[in-house]
Amino acid sequence: MKAENRLLPEWFDLVRSGRIRLPRFQRYEVWGQGEITGLLETVLHGLPAGATLVMDVQGEEKFASRTMSGAPEPTERCREHLLDGQQRVTALWKSLYGLYEDRTYFVYFKPDEEHGGQEKPQIYGQARWWKAGIQHPVWCDDPREVFKRRYLPIHLMKPDDNVFKQIRKWCDRATENNLKASRDLEESILEVREHFTQFNLPFLMMPASTPADVALEVFIKLNTVSVKLSTFDVIVAKFEHTTGQSLHQLANDLTNEVPQVERYLEPEEAILSVAAMREGSAPSQANYQKLDLSRLSQEWTYLVAGLKWAIEFLEAECIYDGERLPTTVVLPVLAALHDDMPKLDDKRREAEALVRRYLWRAFLTRRYENSASNRSLQDLLGLRDAFAGQNRGIPVFDEKEFPLPTVEELMLAGWPKRRDTLSRGILAIALRAGAHDLISGEPVSASHVRLRDCHHLFPYALLTGDGQMPGSETYCALNCALLGWEANRILSCGEPAAFFRLGAQRSHIGAQVIRDRLSTHLVPVEQLSVGSYAKIDDADDRAEKIRVDYQAFLRARAELMMEPMHALCAGRNWPKEGLPKAKKPKAKAS
Structure with missing residues (x-):
């Protein structure tokens, strides 16, 4: 193949008429402002942007196709498929026609010190946003304001014969109808154009x-100039060739049917990981490439049903999104298990208890710290065997190799916002207790959790100030509660006892109600009812008292966590079900 020349006006004519289109398996736009700005400056500086790859279309298209992003409805039949170069052509089309809603591009001139200070054209991309039905900043659409900033709108540079009237009108408005200034400005724009x-x-x-x-193999190998194809992009192309279906469309159908999936992980990752698990393979990039795509197509409805059930199960355990999910490893395991769940009520309840036991041990042990993909597959196979009545053992249940954390280990767990399994597991237990909001009293839920944030129970300012502690020691999972913004703001600079003063300040709430609501976060109220540190005159004594109270609080909360932790890890539906009480040994006959 030999490269052939094609000027931008011809490219735009092909896009406008629909004579050039994208194979449907092509990924969507992935370029950001940096790549778009770089390409526009490449054009302005007369530099090459690399060759594209197109496939001639004679008669019926070999691939189902779609129009370019931002292109009008086709008026002519498709004659070419753009296999490589989509990002470049789309960026030029959308920027020159002003089709990016979140950004507007301008040309400006800057002295080039390396070439004697000669002015060189550059690109500036201004972020845009909507407020009260108006796109801001409003100066971007006001020719006078744009001209004051010595900018030229990029949309006036489009290679379109209809643009000349737009250029003259814009220049007249920019110069406030100063004829000479307007024509000089018009000449400058045409020169840049x-x-x-x-x-x-x-x-x-x-x-x-x-x-x-x-053609498909060439597409996969050749792509791309700057942003490589993801594994999902490659599988989309292969899937369409194998099945004739659009995996992009199926992914959209998934998010329509199970919209909650996006709260936990990317739909693409969910699809690939569950598909691999269903085939008995660990979820990894290498195994995704080996997926049986015909099987994926045939079993699609089962995959969707599995993901729906998995998310419903997580929500029932008060895990409402990926920010609070201790480890994403469990989601494909649950989804792949769905087909194996017993249908009869009694057996199903037993199976659900086993799944709960698996879930919480995954959250609270170090099982998935290493080799998580392979280990999750081992646990899946063990759970399947257990459902079938074959007790070959489930590795995550091995209490010698993966013991539950001690009180001391709970005290050392870090902040839940970090991606640490145990830290988030501790927060998850607190959410399972109800985690009522201190002000509204509303229990945590899928809709309400987004209005909460991690809050220090012993305030950061107190511990690092008078407590003379390093900031890292304040960020403990046991020092965290998921509270609403109002309580967060009121309490962030006080003492722990300020929680109860909050109840007094809100006469309709009262201190006892605050205590009750704190208990739904598994907070030891007595150890939090401390303060009056300002009465201790000596700074070192004051710091020591704060540190002692803080450690006592962490230990008391860790001890409060132990019973629910063991109950959940035994598959009990805590707090409705606690640990079964040990039977008392029978007295020996005398």
């Missing part, structure tokens, strides 16, 4: 006789 009308974006043409699988 020449860079775009004369820009050559060459292409390589694959003949229409090229077999579809060969």
Whole structure:
């Protein structure tokens, strides 16, 4: 194949008419402001932007296709498929036609010190946003304000014969109808526009006789200039070739049917990981490449049903999103288990207790600290065997190798916002207790959790100030509660006892109600009812008292966590079900 020249006006004519389109398996836009700005400056500086790859279309298309992003409805039949170069052509089309809602691009001139201070055209991308039905900043749409800033709108540079009237009208408004200034400005814009009308974006043409699988392989190997194809992008292409279906469309269907999935992980990752698990493979990039795509198509409804059930199970355990999920490893395990769940009520309840036991041991042990993918597959296979009545053992249940944490280990766990399994596991136990909001009294829920944030129970300012402690020691999971913004703001600079003064300040609440609501976070109220540190005159004594109270609080809360932790890890539906009481030994006959 030999590269052929094609100027930007011809590219735009092909896009506008629909004679060039994208194979449906092509990924969506992935370029950001940096790549778009870089390409526009490449055009302005007369530099090459690399060759594209197109496939000739004669008669029926070998691939189902779609129009470019921002392109109008096609008026002519498709004659070419753009296999490589989508990001470049789309960026030029959308920026020059002003189709980016979140950014507007301008040309400005800057002295080039390396070439004697000669002015060189540059690109500036201004972020845009909507407020009260108006797009801000409003100066971007006011020619006078733009001209004051010595900017030229990039949309006036488009290689379109209809743009000349727009240019003159814009220049007249920018110069407030000063005829000479307007014509000078118009001449400057037309001079810059020449860079775009004369820009050559060459292409390589694959003949229409090229077999579809060969074109697909070339597409995978050749892509891309700056942002490589993801594993999912590659599988989308292979899936379409194998099944004739669009995996992009199926992913959209998934988010429509199970919209909650996006709260936990990317739908693409959910699809691949569950598909691998269903095939008996560990969820890894290498195994994703080996997926049986025909099977994925045939079992799609089961995969969706599995994800729906998995998320419903997590929500029933008060895990409402990925920010609070201790480890994402469990989600594909649960989804892949769905088909194996017993249908009869009694057996199903037993199976759900086993799944709960698995889930919480995954959250609270070090099982998935290493080799998480392979270990999750081992646990899945063990759970499947258990459902089938084959007790070969489930590795995560091995209490010698993966013991539950001690009180001391709970006290050392870090802040739940960090991606640490045990830290988030501790927060998850607190949410399982109800975690009522201190002000509204509303229990934690899928809708309400987004209004909460992690809050220090012993305030950070107190511990690092009078307590003379390093900040890292304040960020303990046991010193964290998920509270609403109002309580967060009121309590962030006080003493622990300020929680109860909050109740007094809110006469409709009262201190006892605050105590009751704190208990739904598994907070030891007595150890939090401390303060009056300002009465201790000696700074060192004051710091020592604060540190002693803080450690006592952490230990008391860790001890409060022990019973629910053991109950949940035994598969009990805590707090409705606690640990079964040990039977008392029978007295020996005298």
